[in-house]
Amino acid sequence: MPQSLISVVSPVYRAKSIVPELVRRIVLTLSEITEDFEIILVEDGCPENSWEAIAKECEKDNRVKGVKLSRNFGQHYAITAGLEASSGEWIVVMDCDLQDQPEEIPQLYQKVSEGFDFIQARRVSRKDKWVKRMTSGLFHSVYKYFSGFKSDQSVANFGIYHQKVIQAVLEMREFSRSFPSLLQQVGFNGSFVDVEHASRFNGESSYSWSKLINLSLDVILSNSNKPLKLTVKFGFLISFISFLLAIYNLTAHLSGLIKVPGYTSTIFSIWFVGGLILLVLGVLGLYIGKIFDQVKERPLYIVSKKMNFNESD
Secondary structure, three states: OOOOOEEEEEEEOOOOOOHHHHHHHHHHHHHOOOOOEEEEEEEOOOOOOHHHHHHHHHHHOOOEEEEEEOOOOOHHHHHHHHHHHOOOOEEEEOOOOOOOOHHHHHHHHHHHOOOOOEEEEEEOOOOOOHHHHHHHHHHHHHHHHHHOOOOOOOEEEEEEEEHHHHHHHHOOOOOOOOHHHHHHHHOOOEEEEEEOOOOOOOOOOOOOHHHHHHHHHHHHHHHOOHHHHHHHHHHHHHHHHHHHHHHHHHHHHHHOOOOOOOHHHHHHHHHHHHHHHHHHHHHHHHHHHHHHHHHOOOOOOOEEEEEOOOOOO
16 A cells, blocks of 8 residues: 555543653554654643643654644544644544554554555453443443444544545534544445554543533434434323323223222323423423534634644644
């Protein structure tokens, strides 16, 4: 496969102590493939000032480029910022915690030479804590059910992608963003390569329960209207049950079985139907909220600083 510029994009958050090792290993690995590469590190409003570590690496090697966002926008927005700043024909996306190992990049690069537009890394044995594996499995199961898309918890952001694939992803300007789900939407000819998943180099994952739940809601609501369809089905089910209860109450009344007519069924109906109405309104509210976020057309992210980019970039 002819050599071409390779861009490596990595969002950085709470990784000040990891950045030097991350850059060192990426440089060593890519140097085995080509000297024509760039490393784009996107600092996502990190409270521990990871930008200081990124700036030091940029000063050492002009192939290392830094993008600092004005605040914390989130991992997938930081990935978008890095993708838009990249100029490589082939673009590698990887997390900064070194669980995605740079040493696997040559294997991914070799696989695309078989004619694929992108190759995703499939983690054969995840080294995450059992809680994270459990929540990840739950998320993928729910996402698969609601979206109708295939979802594999062994596959995340890590992979190598042709520029035309990335350009297609960037043209999708949804405010609720998830890189893997956007990739599924654009199509193209892709495949997988099994890789070794490492333990986190240092620190803890920045994804809390609330962030995981919010991400799950964003991805599901952005890619599927199935929750709306389920509320319609649920409404028909409740109507059918109410019809059966009405027949029962009428029969019981005519048979003299009901001594205090109407009390139990009335209370039950009020609470049950009231809860159903609130549920339906809540689902509708979530979708309307997403529409509201989208129509405002605010920027997906705001860049505060850049290093080692041309002035025109």
